[in-house]
Amino acid sequence: MASQKIRVGIPRALLYYKFFPMWTTFFEEIGAKVIVSPKTNKILKDVAVSIAPDEDCYSTKLYFGHVMALKDKVDYLFIPRFSSGGFGKGHEKNVSCPKFIGLAEVLRSVFPDLPEIIMPYFSTAKNNHGKMKFLKYCFSIGSKFTKNPFKIRTAIKKALRNQKEHYQHIQINVDELKKWERSEIVLNETPNLEEGDAPLKVAIIGHSYVLNDPYQSIGIMNKLTIHGVDYITSEQMPRQLIERQMDYLESNMYFEYEREIIGTVMHFLESKTIDRILHLIIFSCGPDSIGGELASRFSRRKPEIPLLQLVIDEHTGTAGTNTRIEAFIDMLRRRKNIKEKEEKIKIRRKIECL
Ligand code: SF4
DSSP states (O other): OOOOOOEEEEOSSTTHHHHHHHHHHHHHHTTOEEEEOOOOOHHHHHHHHHHSOTTSOHHHHHHHHHHHHHTTTOSEEEOOEEEEOOOSTTTTTOBOOTHHHHHHHHHHHHOTTSOEEEOOEEETTSTTOSHHHHHHHHHHHHTTTOSOHHHHHHHHHHHHHHHHHHHHHHSOOHHHHHHHHTTSSOSSSOOOOOTTOOOEEEEEESOHHHHTOTTTTTTHHHHHHHTTEEEEEGGGSOHHHHHHHHHTSSSOOOBHHHHHHHHHHHHHHHHOOSSEEEEEEETTOHHHHHHHHHHHHHHHHSTTSOEEEEEEOTTOOHHHHHHHHHHHHHHHHHHHHHHHHHHHHHHHHHHHHO
């Protein structure tokens, strides 16, 4: 009889959305059975909100619900304490949200009956946390599942390759961005347009675990698509444009994932190639309180591209959001029509002057 595989549970929340190709590949390759918690839903949210500390941000609260959905089905939980991971020059000192570091310990102390938690601590902001440390962690975790170091080495290689391919798949290059700005390509779902209507171009910015979790983002992407919006997310933006914008800041934006949010806002305020920016902010998020304030200050200086900031928490209702989205679309269409009329008048006057 084939031996039972060891089951590793990965909560479908927070950094899962950034690193799932690497994590799932690694564990599968070393012979584990990976179980990912279900997509966020109302029951999971209600459980999460009832057990998580009140002062936690909404995204972290949801994490508690995902852990509960897994706890009786797995032998291990994988909750890495990931503080920062940029190996590039100048990036090694940037950090992630402190919540990512403390979460595993908090869960273990609040719920002592949880399965064993695999919780490597990794931070390139620390002097001795480089590639060697990363490999050491991988071998140490891998040895729980296999005694074959070659299997672990192959798993690491495949995991890193899959992660790289994932980034290449989501992040577009500058040429693709230009094509999208000219409406020559669609990056996400095709917008639902009436005949003769031009798509409204919107940049949706936020953390990857908000953008990629339809429950947490209240299905906003889908709603916008239905209303004829062609969107791009901050996660899809070319890295070089983000980094170029970060160079304009007077001081370093050291929250690693806030960089792509602010960089996207700055890029579109400068390029003026879209109709609006929509910022999804998680209630009581520390990094967002800095990122959100910076984004709104920059937008006040360059008001041609309006910025709408939508704060989301466990009380955010679908009905209220739908009304705001509809008002948002109406305003966009009106603005666009006025702009188009003005453009036509300008062209007519030029022709008349010939
Ligand atoms: S970055 Fe904000 S939303 Fe994300 S875990 Fe930290 S506090 Fe929560």
